[in-house]
Amino acid sequence: MAIKVKFFASLREQLKEGVKEVDASGIHSINDVWERATDTTLLPSHVLCSVNLEHREPHESVKDGDEVAFFPPVTGG
Amino acid sequence: MGVQIEASGLVPIEQLTRFENSLPTGSFGATVSFVGTMRDFNEGHDVSAMMLEHYPGMTENQLEQIIDEAKARWDIIDALIVHRVGDILPGQPIVLTAVYSAHRAAAFDACRFLMEALKNRATFWKKETMANGNQRWVDKNTPG
Numbered sequence: 001m002a003i004k005v006k007f008f009a010s011l012r013e014q015l016k017e018g019v020k021e022v023d024a025s026g027i028h029s030i031n032d033v034w035e036r037a038t039d040t041t042l043l044p045s046h047v048l049c050s051v052n053l054e055h056r057e058p059h060e061s062v063k064d065g066d067e068v069a070f071f072p073p074v075t076g077g
Numbered sequence: 078m079g080v081q082i083e084a085s086g087l088v089p090i091e092q093l094t095r096f097e098n099s100l101p102t103g104s105f106g107a108t109v110s111f112v113g114t115m116r117d118f119n120e121g122h123d124v125s126a127m128m129l130e131h132y133p134g135m136t137e138n139q140l141e142q143i144i145d146e147a148k149a150r151w152d153i154i155d156a157l158i159v160h161r162v163g164d165i166l167p168g169q170p171i172v173l174t175a176v177y178s179a180h181r182a183a184a185f186d187a188c189r190f191l192m193e194a195l196k197n198r199a200t201f202w203k204k205e206t207m208a209n210g211n212q213r214w215v216d217k218n219t220p221g
Contacts, residue, residue, distance in 0.1 A: 008200070054135075055198075069132060072216070074199060075201065075202055075218055076160060076203070077172050077192060077199075
């Protein structure tokens with residue numbers, strides 16, 4: 001079972017990937033998804049995140065089958 | 078409610094006319110619209126092109142939520158948000174917002190709200206190409 005992970009904009013370019021899947025076992029929070037998806041430990045404070053297309057905070061929970069996204073501050077309009 | 082993400086072109090007068098024609102004739106007395114247009118300068122540099130990225134699905138949901146919030150806060154009849162994505166050149170429209178209401182105050186206030194809310198919340202990202210060919214991601218919005 002897996003969690004779908006997406007990266008956008010400058011973050012996608014830095015990590016050199018836009019979409020991937022990570023094993024959902026042992027994952028409880030968005031922070032856990034970041035660590036597994038990027039092989040790093042700390043989610044940078046400027047990076048924003050969402051679960052299933054809704055803004056969320058890094059400590060919030062995720063479950064198998066969710067789509068989690070990470071992105072920089074928005075600059076539309 | 079109208080929310081559109083346009084990948085190839087935005088002609089504000091055409092979008093406004095089409096949306097307005099979908100509203101009941103005589104139902105509104107005030108229309109306020111805003112068009113954001115790409116400049117050829119930013120942060121002290123000449124800019125020759127821009128690429129706008131979004132998060133399909135999430136962005137549209139956010140824009141619909143923003144219009145719902147405007148409808149809850151002001152006595153408006155309807156609202157429209159159209160936003161470009163993809164490659165954009167200086168002078169081309171980036172975003173169109175419009176609000177229709179019985180009287181002008183609600184339309185003015187709600188239209189400003191739509192723009193500020195989408196700039197602060199909606200998942201769009203700009204990447205500029207400068208006149209010297211270098212590219213950079215825009216990391217913050219300009220003050221209103």
